[in-house]
Structure formats: C-alpha cells, structure tokens
Amino acid sequence: MSNGQVNLNLNNLQKNLSQEKTLKAIAPPAMLGMLGGGQLGRFFVTAAHEMGYKVTVLDPDKNSPAGKIADVHLCAAYDDAVALKAMADTCAAVTTEFENVPAATLEKLAESTIVRPNAQCVAIAQNRVLEKNFIKQAGLPVAPFAVINTVTDLPGDDSELYPAILKVARFGYDGKGQARVRNQLEAQQAFVEFKQEVCVLEQMLPLDLEVSVVLARDVQGNIAAFPTVENTHLNGILDISIAPARCSEVIKANAQELAKKLANQLDYAGVLGVEFFVVGTRLLVNEIAPRPHNSGHYTIDACITNQFEQQVRVMTGLALGNPDLHSSAVMVNILGDSWVNNTEPAWDAALVHSNLKLHLYSKEEPRKARKMGHFTVIGQDKQVVLNAALIARSELNIG
Numbered sequence: 001m002s003n004g005q006v007n008l009n010l011n012n013l014q015k016n017l018s019q020e021k022t023l024k025a026i027a028p029p030a031m032l033g034m035l036g037g038g039q040l041g042r043f044f045v046t047a048a049h050e051m052g053y054k055v056t057v058l059d060p061d062k063n064s065p066a067g068k069i070a071d072v073h074l075c076a077a078y079d080d081a082v083a084l085k086a087m088a089d090t091c092a093a094v095t096t097e098f099e100n101v102p103a104a105t106l107e108k109l110a111e112s113t114i115v116r117p118n119a120q121c122v123a124i125a126q127n128r129v130l131e132k133n134f135i136k137q138a139g140l141p142v143a144p145f146a147v148i149n150t151v152t153d154l155p156g157d158d159s160e161l162y163p164a165i166l167k168v169a170r171f172g173y174d175g176k177g178q179a180r181v182r183n184q185l186e187a188q189q190a191f192v193e194f195k196q197e198v199c200v201l202e203q204m205l206p207l208d209l210e211v212s213v214v215l216a217r218d219v220q221g222n223i224a225a226f227p228t229v230e231n232t233h234l235n236g237i238l239d240i241s242i243a244p245a246r247c248s249e250v251i252k253a254n255a256q257e258l259a260k261k262l263a264n265q266l267d268y269a270g271v272l273g274v275e276f277f278v279v280g281t282r283l284l285v286n287e288i289a290p291r292p293h294n295s296g297h298y299t300i301d302a303c304i305t306n307q308f309e310q311q312v313r314v315m316t317g318l319a320l321g322n323p324d325l326h327s328s329a330v331m332v333n334i335l336g337d338s339w340v341n342n343t344e345p346a347w348d349a350a351l352v353h354s355n356l357k358l359h360l361y362s363k364e365e366p367r368k369a370r371k372m373g374h375f376t377v378i379g380q381d382k383q384v385v386l387n388a389a390l391i392a393r394s395e396l397n398i399g
C-alpha cells in the first residue's frame, strides 16, 4: 500500500468520524444553550428539563422569565465575549428564542458548538427586506411591496401600493415599527418618525383570514409540521389562535406545502413559524420566525409533541416527535392590559373550566400590550371549545 492510499483512507475515516459526531444525538443530561430569556425561552427550559437536559440561558435581564428557571443564567449582553465563551465551552448545542440575536453571536458560537438554526437563516428572518426577497425568490407569493432606503424611494400617490403599511425592516414586532399610510405625504411622515431607517412599504390587503404553520425540520431534512392554525390579531398583536383553522382543506394544505417549501429552500434546521395572509382563495406569506411561534403555544396542551420539545429534538439531533393534534384547541393571549389598577385578573373564574390550561410567564410588570401569559382550552367539540375560550377571555378582561 502506498503512502498516498494510506492518507486517502485516513482522510475518509476522519471525514466519517466528524460526520458521525454531528449526526450522533446529544443525550441528557447534556447542557443546552438558549439565547434569550423571554417566555419562549422559558417554555424551552421546561421542555428540556422534562427530558433530562440542563439549560444555560443568556439574557441581560436579571429577571428574565427563562433565566429564573434555568440551571445557569448568564446575565450579559448578546455580544459579550466572556459569556459567549462560557456558553460555547459548556453547551453541547445552542438555539435562540428571538430573531434579533446578532448574526455575529451565532457565527462565533458555531465555531465551537452546534448552533440551530444557523446565523444565515436568522439573518434572513430578522430583516424584512432580506426576508421578503428570499420568499419571493423561493417562488412563494408575498404582498406587493417596495424597499424604502431613502425618502425619495417612497412612491407617488398614484402607486398601487396605497393604502399601505410602512414597516421598519429591523426590530419590529407585535405591530411595533408599523404605520398605516394612505398616500405619499403620510408615508413620508411615518418614515421620518421611524428615523429614516430602512423600511418596506407594503400594500394593505383586504384580509379574509390569517393562518400560520409551525414546523420542525431536522438536519437530515425530515419535517414534522403542526396543523394549520387560524389567528386573529388585536392592535397588531396576536389575540386568538384556533387549531385547526376554520378554512377550506385546500387552503390548509396549501399553507402546509408552502411552509415546507420555505424550510427546504432555507435548508433550515430548527423550529420555524410561517405567517400567512388569506385573501379570497389566495395565500400569501407574511413573515417567518426562526423559532417557536406564539401561534404554536396551543401545541403544549393539544399536540402529542409540543413546539418546544421539537426545538430540543432538532438541536440535539433526536428524531422529530409526532406533531399530531389530539384535541381541538383555542389559545388566547393575556396581555398586561388585563391588570386593571395593578390588580391580578380573576384567575379562579377562568380556571373553573376543567379543560382550560393557564400559563403565566412570571414577568414582573404587567405593562400594556406586554405578553404576560396565555391560556388554551382543549376538547373534542370545536364549538364548545371556542365558546368556553371566549367566555374565559371576557372574564379575564381581554379585548
């Protein structure tokens, strides 16, 4: 055997070993890393703990909901070199609960540990310009839009985009960083109000319905999608999710197909939320979230595997869990608005319903429009479930 052949074989062996390393599942009680300490991180910690994992949370807020229950809370900024080194040294894999984590943070961590989803996917989801362009190039329909870099990019009053919504490209959430504008002048005023940050000007659509699909995709490309859910919003914030959605089977199936197509095109590894607009028989992609999604909270109580367990499974390389719905479900968000004069809502009245599951996030201050918790009503009869949820919603001063 020549030296050349020996080297070749060794190279192959090394390649196989490193492949095996990334394909081998990370077993409990390994430490997992979570970037962000909000409610999504908190549900992740709970899911990971149930499965025997430990969790390190990085969040600069010492009272963060997930930090409070994590095994280790690194209370530092998302670009803090010491904290990132500690996370890379101690965590077998890292994931995120919010899209605004700096791409450089994910890249740094990826040098020495497994990071899912990767920096590239998060970078696309955190910027509406990249996001819309990606979705369009992937061949999926989006609302007509224009990219606004400077005030001169705003189209004249005769543009088909008006009436429109001006949305800041970065750091907008729950309807923040959005303005409804009827003409160029209003668009200019809103653009100045947004400090002339890059924006997208999006045509206002006559929505019949909003639906979403949350799915998990693993590194081998397997996908487990949760059912298509129907969502209603109040003041730009998710109010109610109904699972399964009350729309045609064609729309529901189409949403599943488009969400899977996007995940494949992104070569995504992790849990992905895809929001859609329904206009007549048309389905358009609104936006994507590179993490579990508020409209997937019902999976905690109504699915065989919930979206946070799926997040654990993908990052550790375990097989995806069964996403099937075992009950109809209606999820209602509870915002800080429900605390009148700082008084706790009437939890006992809501909890009288034996099929109602209450989840509170342990946030210190019940500020207006702040997500403080949610509840899910489950059952076999869709109408009974919806009625019970609406009664509990009004008892808790929601809406």
Ligand code: ADP
Pocket (backbone or CB within 6 Å): 143, 165, 167, 172, 173, 174, 175, 176, 202, 203, 204, 205, 206, 207, 210, 233, 236, 237, 275, 286, 287
């Ligand atoms: P966020 O990041 O705040 O969730 P979205 O772009 O999803 O931002 O907008 C929030 C909500 O505002 C949507 O769920 C929808 O109800 C409404 N909305 C956003 N864009 C449009 C549009 N082009 N036409 C009609 N309604 C819209």
Ligand code: MG
Pocket (backbone or CB within 6 Å): 275, 286, 287
């Ligand atoms: Mg949205």
